[in-house]
Amino acid sequence: MSPPPDNGAVAKGQIRQANEELILGAGERVFARAGFNGATLGQIADEAGLPKANLLYYFGSKQDLYRAVLARTLHDWLVPMDSLEPGAEPRAALESYIRAKMAMSVQRPDASRVFANEVLHGAPVLGELLRGELRTLVKRKAAVLDGWIADGRMAAVDTTHLFFTIWAATQTYADFDEQVRAVLGKQSLGARDQARAADHVVSLILRGCGL
Template sequence: MSLSALAPHRPAAAEDGRKGQIRQANEAAILRAAEQVFARAGFEGATMAEIAEQAGLPKANLHYYFGGKKGLYEAVLATVLRDWLTPTDAITAEADPREALSRYVRAKMALSRERPAASQVFANELLHGAPVVGELLRSELHRLVAQKAAVIEGWIAAGRMAPVDSTHLSL
């Protein structure tokens, strides 16, 4: 998995109109249901049948859109990471530190409040040794944290904010 994989799952062929809207609605329903089931049962305990039932769709749709349970799990993790990382966009050298960090913290708190299952899925992934996201954490995500920490260090050096441990603050 890479940070570029955090974009929503889409087929190679472009879709338009009603068919594309149906696909988006089905994928969203499947991802919401899968997030809940993976949070409760873990990867091993989750079944495609249970996810399909919770999504209100035939099991064949899950396989059509995501290939299988592993592909669906990867899509759930990618969605969680994308949603968690999007708020870091506010942390730029040009931004006002107070506003950028406030916006970041508010967005992260809202995500935790609105989607506790997302946090649980990610925590379970880490507790199991990060088999899916481990390489991403060691490579691209590590670089993203370093970039955001550098922005914070720049703010500190410019006297725009009090000294803090920028690595721990940035994500």
């Protein structure tokens, strides 16, 4: 028989996970507003509603927290690509991926802004991940789409650049939210506006892929 679970250890693990998520969310918001250089651990602690010592306990330094915020964002963006598998139906799989990216731009715009700012500054922290994990995954998923093209299941497109197009089209609703709202004459984008944007991006990209 396996030993009974240590309820104390389970509770501590849950507390740790909850605090880390709280700190990462606060880090997203503060780094998005102030950038890495302008943000302070004190500001992030205030945003999280936790003592500054807690931040240092979980992440060690501002640099470690910044790296964790970026890594979480990249991970969360890559998970929806799991739907792009050889046996999947191309239209449904691509639509699912695009809508997931659009939803993340709406739900976590600060994460997108922190990521964009990092890339605009030469990706000093994320560079290795971009050249390693991201490049490997995009090559693998582009090969899936190339297989669909070879089988006549979608139109011939440059599949690597298709990913760049999807990222640009979806992340603009977070990174350039001010511009979008200004042109639309909106103080904020409601559910109907968000659905309109998602439907447009999905329709445009799928048509371009012959779907």
